[in-house]
Amino acid sequence: MKKQILTGVFGAAMLTVAASAASAATLDDVKAKGFVQCGVSTGLAGFSAPNDKGEWSGLDVDLCRAVASAIFDDPNAAKFSPLSAKERFTALQSGEVDMLPRNTTWTISRDTALGLNFRAVNYYDGQGFMINKKNLPDITSALQLSGAAVCVQAGTTTELNLADYFKANNMQYNPVVFEKLEEVNAAYDSGRCDVYTTDQSGLYGIRLTLKNPDDHMVLPEIISKEPLGPAVRQGDDQWFDIVSWTHFAMVAAEELGVTSANVEEMKSSANPDIKRLLGTEEGGKLGENLGLTNDWVVRIIKHVGNYGEAFERNVGSGSNLKISRGLNALWTKGGLQYAPPIR
């Protein structure tokens, strides 16, 4: 705990004297040190958590590994800093991390007043509620929650949405606020509060870590828009482009049917869209314009896979979470995942 506070304060101190170094071209810094430093959550299943081998894995982690692959052709040229909700922005602003793929909601105030930039959204989420249905069998809707004690993580958009939702529906509640996710989980699991609220994807992940997952139920209401995406510092457009287009390239690859299994044979495809994407087009230099090599997408797909593969592996049917694509399906399949043209 103390260490966490220290990191925050130390980050603020770094900001006072050392921020000048961080505003230089991030890509050059990253190349010089040989790895990408990514700020991730302190452990959210499906997005960023250490797996049974002790390696970081998840949808957010894969985005970081994709950026590392595009630059170094090596998905392991990425290091991860677990950050609490409170520390995350200071860590990014002060240059402690290069990018922040940390299930962070894109809002206008974060985009402007915090000096950050958001563009790609790698998971469209919404806030939900989870209750213990064994203790509260007669509750079927969030509108019945007046008077409840609600567990929530400090300093999140969740905390704000919660206040707005209960106020708008004229209901009372008793906030029980912790700084770290594990503390919120423990408090909910021990019965300190009746309700757990966070992004719905998070609720499904957290449910699996509780003592008796089957006792708990996620209520149907979604009370907010939570577009989660990687944040970078303002003022370095090249790095901003690399991070955003890495995500877009993964989406475009899924759209064009390029997967980690078939990327090598797709290199000889005659389809002009695929040729542009994979950098096999005659005289094309889309990758070089980004400051990378022309085969940057090949590297990403080879090591990490396309967006659909990453989704299914981490949060979808290939994982314990079994979340359906829903809003995160491709735009051609009724979802919101849409990549601008790569040309």
Place this chain on the structure above:
Amino acid sequence: MASTDISGDRGSASASWFYDPKVRGIVYQVLVFAGLVALVWWITSNTIENLHRANIASGYDFLNSRAGFDIGQTPVDYTSDSTYGRAFIIGMINTVIVAFAGVLTATIVGFLVGLGRLSHNWLIRKICMVYVEIFRNIPPLLVIFFWYFGVLSVLPQPRDSVDLPLGAFLNNRGIFLPRAVWGEGAGLIAIAILVAIVAIFLVRRWAWQRQMATGQPFPVLWTSVGLLIGLPLLAFIVTGFPLTWDIPELGRFNLRGGLQVKPEFLSLYLALSFYTAAFIAEIVRAGILGVAKGQTEASYALGLRPGQTSRLVIVPQAMRIVIPPLTSQYLNLTKNSSLAIAIGYPDLVAVGGTVLNQTGQAIEVVVIWMVVYLGLSLGTSLFMNWFNAKMALVER
């Protein structure tokens, strides 16, 4: 002739001002001060420039914007529509509440344990020693965790609350006490209490003067107790018993009504009190042992009984040794209350952390934290210095 020449040369100021220790001292001080000012100026301007370059908004304007989040314990009015500034005030009040309650309990427990360590009874002496050695040698954070996870979070769910006497309940949401609801005329009772306090002061002064003049003692203690209980009781009867109790009862989620003391506050309060009490006990023991044995013997020789000896001779002298280190313990307790963040008690640091994250104003928030804790500590020090001066030996 030659020798006078030499001494004349030595005395001339123009040759030796550089070697004059006074002048050098001033020069060095001016240089150090200028260096310090330059350093502060450099850090400040560099920070402002870097914040500007990183496009981060700065300044304290954010304190007037809507906070948008709720706080678990609000001693004064606060809703999500209040400002960030008000959220800080709530956090500060919560810090003061837990620090004040902690200081009070730690002092009482500490004095009892400290006296217990000097008891003639073997069992009491050893129990107090074990207590001191355990709590003094465990980090305060672990003591907080012990109370929060070890004691309070294993209590039953609200449905299976433990019934305590007098309509109180205990469960993993805290302690629920009946709340006193005062009816009409309750103001008279408050006035009666005030009158009693003033009367006690007057009686004490009169009794002291009388004892100085005639040597006759007066039972001040019993008179005071009588006044403090009798007057409010009289007011209570006269106004027709204007008191009802709001007793907590089970609602859908939790007990409703009554007065809820939350587990976050309880564990922090208990942990800080018991942790600091161990140190205070040692300070008190040192203070009492620090009074020379001859004082006790002289007092007995004058014919004072053991109770009077400790009350009139030992304790007043021990207090002079005890108060200065006691101040440090009070400051420690206040600062340790920032460990509240580990269990989610909404103190200044916890609320400030939320504000920091919602607004991103890291430097501003850290400055507020530092200024408030500095203010609280200096305030405590000032009070304790005043108290110390009052308790100091008055020579006649």
